[in-house]
Structures are given as structure tokens and as C-alpha cells.
Amino acid sequence: MKIVVQKFGGTSVATPESRRAAYRHIEQAKEDGYAVVVVVSAMGRRGDPYATDSLLSLLESSEASAAPVNLRERDMLMACGEIISAVVFAQELRARGHKVRAMTGAQAGILTSSDFGNARILDVRTDALHKALADGEIAIVAGFQGADEDGDVTTLGRGGSDTTATALGVALHAEVVDIFTDVSGIMTADPRIVDDARQLAQVTYTEICNMAYQGAKVIHPRAVELAMQGNVPIRVRSTMSDDPGTLVTQAARRLEHSSVFDQSVTGIAHTPNVAQIVVRGEGIGSSSIFQLMAEHQISLDFISVTPTEVAFTVPDGLADTAVHHLSQLGYRSQVRRGCAKVSAVGAGMMGVPGVMARIVDALASSGIDILQSADSHTTIWVLVDGSQMADAVRALHRAFQLAEV
Numbered sequence: 046m047k048i049v050v051q052k053f054g055g056t057s058v059a060t061p062e063s064r065r066a067a068y069r070h071i072e073q074a075k076e077d078g079y080a081v082v083v084v085v086s087a088m089g090r091r092g093d094p095y096a097t098d099s100l101l102s103l104l105e106s107s108e109a110s111a112a113p114v115n116l117r118e119r120d121m122l123m124a125c126g127e128i129i130s131a132v133v134f135a136q137e138l139r140a141r142g143h144k145v146r147a148m149t150g151a152q153a154g155i156l157t158s159s160d161f162g163n164a165r166i167l168d169v170r171t172d173a174l175h176k177a178l179a180d181g182e183i184a185i186v187a188g189f190q191g192a193d194e195d196g197d198v199t200t201l202g203r204g205g206s207d208t209t210a211t212a213l214g215v216a217l218h219a220e221v222v223d224i225f226t227d228v229s230g231i232m233t234a235d236p237r238i239v240d241d242a243r244q245l246a247q248v249t250y251t252e253i254c255n256m257a258y259q260g261a262k263v264i265h266p267r268a269v270e271l272a273m274q275g276n277v278p279i280r281v282r283s284t285m286s287d288d289p290g291t292l293v294t295q296a297a298r299r300l301e302h303s304s305v306f307d308q309s310v311t312g313i314a315h316t317p318n319v320a321q322i323v324v325r326g327e328g329i330g331s332s333s334i335f336q337l338m339a340e341h342q343i344s345l346d347f348i349s350v351t352p353t354e355v356a357f358t359v360p361d362g363l364a365d366t367a368v369h370h371l372s373q374l375g376y377r378s379q380v381r382r383g384c385a386k387v388s389a390v391g392a393g394m395m396g397v398p399g400v401m402a403r404i405v406d407a408l409a410s411s412g413i414d415i416l417q418s419a420d421s422h423t424t425i426w427v428l429v430d431g432s433q434m435a436d437a438v439r440a441l442h443r444a445f446q447l448a449e450v
Contacts (some may be wrong), residue, residue, distance in 0.1 A: 047078055048079065048081075049074050049223065050082045051082070051210075052206055053067045053084070053085050054227070055088060055096065056090070057227070058088050058089075064133075066284050068224065070223070071138070071183060083185045084134045084209050087126025087189070088130050089126050089420075095126045098394060099119065101211070109284050109292065109301055113345060115165070117161050117197065117198075118189075118198045119162045124149070124187065127187035128187045131149070138185070146184055148173065148177075148185065149190065150186065150187055150189070150191040150209060151191055154173055154174065155190070155192070156190065157191040158198045158199070162202060167202070167229060170423050174248060175217075205265075210268065211271040215271055222278070223279075224264050224281050227284065228263060228281075229283040229284060229286060230282065233447040234313040242442065243447065243448060243449075246292065248293055248312075249296055250269055250272065251296070252392050253266075254273075256388045261314045275368060275372060279292055308445065310389045310447065311390055311446065311447075312391070313387065313390070314390060315388065315438050318361045318431065320358060321381040322356070322358070322360050322371075322378050322380050323355070323378065323381075324376050324377070325358075325379070335370065341367075347419060350448075356417060383417065385430070386426055386431055387438055389404060389424070389433060389441055389445070394423065401420065401425060404425055407440045407441055408440055410440070412421070413437050415427045
């Protein structure tokens, strides 16, 4: 049996019009001979009645907020939005003449850790899904959730429905996982910043993971990592069109109509609103600094260590807290708020000389100072002043001729 997993996000399930578009994709997959597993998010965004944030606001009333929130019960509440979506999807598809079975994450066999609010998938027991598909049913699974060994409802954290979809894709040995959203695919840069940003036909798992970690929000990197482990292709597509979208695979295959494989850089990502913190001193105890930040649950990024200096970034909103804790140990910090991280991502840069030189030249030509830099095999990061972030993204997009991809 050929299986496809299709995931529809909040905007794709929010209105009757968007759901009808989703149903057409499901029906097309059935016509193409696939058994279909559908993963749905909660309907809409904050303010919509069944969105996750709207459900959580029920715990913010004066009566409810007087006591600490029980995380186990919070997960029970958060899981409701996806269950509502699954039932509505199932009923509307049934009205269109299809055999359908709606399932919670637990009923679909998703076993997780007991880390409420950010559970990890430990196993996917596919018996119920295989039975539904063998009976000719479309399986509609509530995303973002599972259950632990005690049977308690758990949620998977940010990007949880994407993670549900790729986990099911791997467990079911699906031909492909389609991530349907409100964009037509993965772009070379944010089109709100770069007017001539182009849609990519193909990217590698590593490239899209890095782009997602650096600010591109089309798909959650944890979901991509699961697909990569199982070598299941992903397509990022628009619910409202038949565009094939962007294919994400182990290695980008060269296409006759595309020069993407020849590019050292595939895309430019950005992360705004970060603060750079620099701690200086002879024989500075970098291990004690990192241990201190870990004890206070402050995640560090863009770390640079020398014998006399430790530099790192944190979200702007955590800068004061980080500096306070450092001062308690006697460290004096220099803080630069309102920075942005701009990232050039591309599997093609590995072993290619001159990529950093092009980045430096492009930014210098635009009058943009590099405050800090770092690199890996597939990504080069630069820290710039936040007021110059958009100019930096555009400058790098031009420098690597990504409008021609």
C-alpha cells in the first residue's frame, strides 16, 4: 500500500473555504492511488475560538490564575483544539462520501515522554492506523499530541503538528509527507524583505533544518530531523494551489530547469531581536559562565570563546536577566541590544573557498558592520545591528544571485 501523510496547519483548517481546498488535496491523493493519513492543527490563530492560544487564555481568568497551572491538565486543555479539528475534518469528508476515521494522537499510537508541554515521541504503534487504511478509510489524526506510558495526554511543543506528521510518515514508511501551509514553498529569503525572493524547487534536510533554526518558520526543524532519520521526503506546499511546492530530501538532485545545485548558498534566513553579551577578563572562567546560564534556563547562541573573552547572544527579553546573574558572580558585561542574526545557508558551500569573502564584501559595500561571525559546513552566521537586518538580507541575496535560482 502506498501511503502519503498530509499535514494541514491552522490557517488551512480555519475556514470552510480553506478546508474545502484541503479536501481536494486529499481526494487527489486518493485518486492517485495513495492511502491517506491526515494530520491537523487547531483551527486558526490566537483570537479564533478553538486556537490553542485561545484555549490557554481560559486559564488566565482571575479565578484560574490564582493558583499555579498544573502542567498535566494544561496539556489536556491544549490538545482539545486539534481534536476539534480532526472531528470536523472527518465529518465534512464523510459528507463528501468518504470513509473516514478520526483519532487522537494517542489513538493513532503516538507514545511520548512525560515532559508535559514539550514531550518527545518515543514510539509510534501503527496497528490502529494500518487497520483504518486497510479498511479503506482516510485516517484523520489530531496533531501536536500523544500520550505517555500512564495514558496521560501530552503535547509536543512548538511545531508539534509538523513533528506528528513526519513521525507518522517514518513509522508508516510513507512515500512522502506533505506539509500544507499558507505559502507555496520554501523561499530563498523572506519575501516581505526581499522583493525578488524565489521559491526553491528542492533543498536538503540539512539546509531546511538550518534555515528553520535561523528564523525561517515554514516547518519546524525537529520535524525535519525525524524525516531525515527515516529518509522520508517532505514537500512544503500551499493548501490553496496545486503548486508542487519545495521538495526536501537527503540530497538535492540537479534539475534540468534549475541551477540550485550549482549554488554555494541556497537561502538567507534571519533572526531579529537578539542581544550580544560580551564578558572580558584575564583567565575568564567560561565554564562557570555557561553553567550559570544553564542553571537559570537561559539558552545561548552565537558563542565565541577566547582566553580573555566570552561572547554570546540571547533574546533581547533575557538580556537583563543574564547580566544580573553574571554580576552576581562578579562578572562585568558589555551588552548590545537590538541586534539581528543573518544566516547564509547552503549545502553547496562545503569545501568551497571564498564564501565568507563574498559575505564580507557584500555587507561592507552596503555599509553594514559585522559584529560577530561563526560558521559550520553548511551555514555562515553574521551578527549585525537590528536596524540593518533587512539591508543585510537583501545584500547577501544579491551577492549570491539567489533571484536567479
